[in-house]
Amino acid sequence: MRNRVAAPPRSVWARLHLRERIRDRDTAIYGVLLLVALVFPAITLYTTDGSTYLIAVAGHAGTYVLLAIGLNVVVGFAGLLDLGYAAFFAIGAYTYALFASQQLLASPIHHAYHFPFWLMMFVGLLIAASAGAVLGFPTLRLRGDYLAIVTLGFGEIVPQVFQNFDQWTGGINAIGGIDQPTLPAWVTGPWAGADSISIVAPFSFSFDPIAYYVLIFILVSVAIVLVNNLQRSRLGRAWMAIREDEVAAAAMGINTVTTKLLAFAIGASFSGFAGAYYGASFGLVSPDDFLFIVSITVLVMIVLGGMGNIPGVIVGAVTIYFILNWFLPLLPPAVESLASSIGLGSLNSRAGDWPGLGNETQNVTLLLFGLILVTMMLLRPQGIFPSRIREQELKHATAQEDEAAIEQAHA
Amino acid sequence: MSTLDDHILVLNNVTKRFGGLVAVDDVSLSIKRGEIFALIGPNGAGKTTLFNNVTGLFKPTSGHVILNGKDITGSKPHEVARLGIARTFQNIRLFDYMTCVDNVRVGRHVRMHAKLWDGLFKLPAERREEERVTEEAMDLLRFVGIARQANQYARNLPYGQQRRLEIARALATEPKLLLLDEPAAGFTPQEKVELMALVRKILDRGVTVWLIEHDMKVVMGISERIVVLDHGEKIAEGPPEEVRTDPRVIEAYLGKSA
Ligand SMILES: Nc1ncnc2c1ncn2[C@@H]1O[C@H](COP(=O)(O)OP(=O)(O)OP(=O)(O)O)[C@@H](O)[C@H]1O
Ligand SMILES: [Mg+2]
Numbered sequence: 203m204r205n206r207v208a209a210p211p212r213s214v215w216a217r218l219h220l221r222e223r224i225r226d227r228d229t230a231i232y233g234v235l236l237l238v239a240l241v242f243p244a245i246t247l248y249t250t251d252g253s254t255y256l257i258a259v260a261g262h263a264g265t266y267v268l269l270a271i272g273l274n275v276v277v278g279f280a281g282l283l284d285l286g287y288a289a290f291f292a293i294g295a296y297t298y299a300l301f302a303s304q305q306l307l308a309s310p311i312h313h314a315y316h317f318p319f320w321l322m323m324f325v326g327l328l329i330a331a332s333a334g335a336v337l338g339f340p341t342l343r344l345r346g347d348y349l350a351i352v353t354l355g356f357g358e359i360v361p362q363v364f365q366n367f368d369q370w371t372g373g374i375n376a377i378g379g380i381d382q383p384t385l386p387a388w389v390t391g392p393w394a395g396a397d398s399i400s401i402v403a404p405f406s407f408s409f410d411p412i413a414y415y416v417l418i419f420i421l422v423s424v425a426i427v428l429v430n431n432l433q434r435s436r437l438g439r440a441w442m443a444i445r446e447d448e449v450a451a452a453a454m455g456i457n458t459v460t461t462k463l464l465a466f467a468i469g470a471s472f473s474g475f476a477g478a479y480y481g482a483s484f485g486l487v488s489p490d491d492f493l494f495i496v497s498i499t500v501l502v503m504i505v506l507g508g509m510g511n512i513p514g515v516i517v518g519a520v521t522i523y524f525i526l527n528w529f530l531p532l533l534p535p536a537v538e539s540l541a542s543s544i545g546l547g548s549l550n551s552r553a554g555d556w557p558g559l560g561n562e563t564q565n566v567t568l569l570l571f572g573l574i575l576v577t578m579m580l581l582r583p584q585g586i587f588p589s590r591i592r593e594q595e596l597k598h599a600t601a602q603e604d605e606a607a608i609e610q611a612h613a
Numbered sequence: 614m615s616t617l618d619d620h621i622l623v624l625n626n627v628t629k630r631f632g633g634l635v636a637v638d639d640v641s642l643s644i645k646r647g648e649i650f651a652l653i654g655p656n657g658a659g660k661t662t663l664f665n666n667v668t669g670l671f672k673p674t675s676g677h678v679i680l681n682g683k684d685i686t687g688s689k690p691h692e693v694a695r696l697g698i699a700r701t702f703q704n705i706r707l708f709d710y711m712t713c714v715d716n717v718r719v720g721r722h723v724r725m726h727a728k729l730w731d732g733l734f735k736l737p738a739e740r741r742e743e744e745r746v747t748e749e750a751m752d753l754l755r756f757v758g759i760a761r762q763a764n765q766y767a768r769n770l771p772y773g774q775q776r777r778l779e780i781a782r783a784l785a786t787e788p789k790l791l792l793l794d795e796p797a798a799g800f801t802p803q804e805k806v807e808l809m810a811l812v813r814k815i816l817d818r819g820v821t822v823w824l825i826e827h828d829m830k831v832v833m834g835i836s837e838r839i840v841v842l843d844h845g846e847k848i849a850e851g852p853p854e855e856v857r858t859d860p861r862v863i864e865a866y867l868g869k870s871a
Binding site for chain 2: 428431432434435436437438439440442443446447449450451452453454455456457458464468
């Protein structure tokens with residue numbers, strides 16, 4: 203190598219391999235997501251006259267991104283169908299809610315705890331992970347459908363437990379007044395309604411959508427990095443091998459029981475994280491927040507986004523969240539104003555059996571959601587951005603192998 | 614028992630019952646270190662079942678499996694792999710939607726050290742191990758002659774290359790004993806010759822080979838000793854020429870096809 207003629211200096215552009223990276227679809231998706239995540243708050247603040255409503259929606263969407271990333275470890279990587287994922291989300295949320303509010307004052311221990319959010323986030327993570335392992339241990343000998351049914355049962359039981367142990371959890375009355383995270387210092391500025399940019403110290407989140415948006419942005423970024431690392435590690439390959447062929451994986455020396463257990467525990471830990479965030483950002487945690495529909499929604503997000511492929515899963519989560527929580531609720535008023543503007547305003551008022559156009563639209567939104575899902579799955583049964591990372595990464599290596607072969611032939 | 618040291622694997626009276634069916638019936642045999650040992654027999658004779666009993670997929674109903682003097686009867690498949698027995702499958706079982714190089718890297722799993730944290734945070738030691746393992750995997754792909762296909766999904770390989778990939782994956786676990794279940798099934802004569810050469814190369818790596826094979830030419834061509842199974846029972850054992858002329862063996866095969 204040393205006695206080779208020095209290559210002409212390459213441009214910065216070439217040295218960053220930007221062209222190759224952009225050609226790599228997943229890197230491009232991450233790039234776009236990052237860009238959107240960064241400019242989105244600025245654009246919404248500017249276009250909606252300082253309203254932070256959409257930023258709050260985006261923050262909550264971020265919770266679901268975390269959930270989808272976690273469930274993807276279980277379902278997408280390891281191929282274990284988990285229909286009770288919301289249970290771990292509930293565990294994370296209740297862990298924070300119980301130990302960061304006045305709730306336990308009224309409980310048999312008569313003492314309220316106010317542990318800091320930053321600590322409880324990790325405690326929630328650990329407890330959810332342990333719950334994942336506890337659930338996994340007796341069930342992982344089961345396959346496919348049986349496992350799905352057991353996880354479904356678990357998903358039903360956990361919210362019930364939080365509801366029925368009302369001495370501790372307040373049951374159906376929910377836990378409110380949950381502490382807000384605090385930081386020693388924070389930057390405020392015109393975007394938060396202040397006159398100029400200044401430092402606030404100390405700072406309490408107090409339901410500030412921008413602060414929560416920044417927090418979830420960081421949490422999701424960290425989650426993406428970690429889960430990408432995992433996918434490209436020994437453990438990630440073991441998960442995929444189990445998903446592909448459990449018998450062959452075991453014959454290759456993979457302990458399938460502990461490996462699947464790890465998938466459950468690690469998947470659950472993400473929702474433990476998400477749960478703490480959820481509890482803080484809403485300030486209220488109720489057993490109804492973690493019903494079967496939550497598990498199914500997250501599952502839909504990853505299937506629709508592209509199971510097994512992290513960027514796809516993120517896009518799926520954001521898309522579904524915004525369809526459900528922004529687009530569909532927007533429809534009834536939109537249809538009403540459309541009707542008035544074309545002279546059919548009379549349809550908007552209720553008359554006899556007719557509930558009014560707005561209400562009628564309201565009634566069909568879920569039907570519409572179903573139609574959207576079916577259409578998307580028909581158009582792209584493999585998901586929006588299915589898993590292709592490896593193919594890309596390794597296409598590159600084949601080219602090198604070919605070059606090496608040619609070199610050898612010439613030697 | 615003075616020859617115990619020479620034997621890598623000893624089966625003592627291994628029996629496997631499925632309900633009323635005796636798939637493997639009181640089979641005893643021993644395999645010498647560094648030989649190519651063949652197992653033949655008509656369809657349904659219990660050959661694959663015997664492999665499954667050795668590799669921990671099934672637990673023998675009775676009898677013992679002894680590897681290097683250690684009783685491994687009833688060990689889990691992953692434990693057996695760690696102890697040094699690798700295998701291929703009669704009906705190829707690759708990780709279809711993983712690339713060839715990843716299939717082989719999975720084979721390295723059991724010899725790798727990275728823990729959860731190492732992978733989660735991509736610690737330097739983990740990166741080095743990954744690099745090393747990728748190189749080792751590429752070496753193995755070259756060894757079986759499919760390095761150019763390294764980045765294709767396993768399912769997209771032609772049949773013959775899939776069989777080779779399965780062998781590479783098994784070798785990646787660094788076995789002392791390699792079990793090949795009908796590695797030449799469906800091969801052309803040319804491919805069979807190549808396979809025989811490959812098996813000899815594997816032997817040169819210091820791996821003992823035990824294979825199930827129907828093609829007598831292949832069996833005669835490479836193995837020193839043969840055991841014949843029929844209806845789960847061992848009916849003959851010895852060098853190829855001897856076994857081929859054994860009347861019980863001829864009858865077992867003719868009786869089946871008649
Ligand atoms: N898991 C199982 N459960 C019940 N019966 C089985 C099982 N596996 C194999 N058998 C039966 O055991 C007998 C031996 O089967 P085995 O697959 O070991 O034969 P083989 O010698 O490998 O045949 P072939 O040459 O066709 O591969 C057959 O009758 C088969 O049906
Ligand atoms: Mg067989």
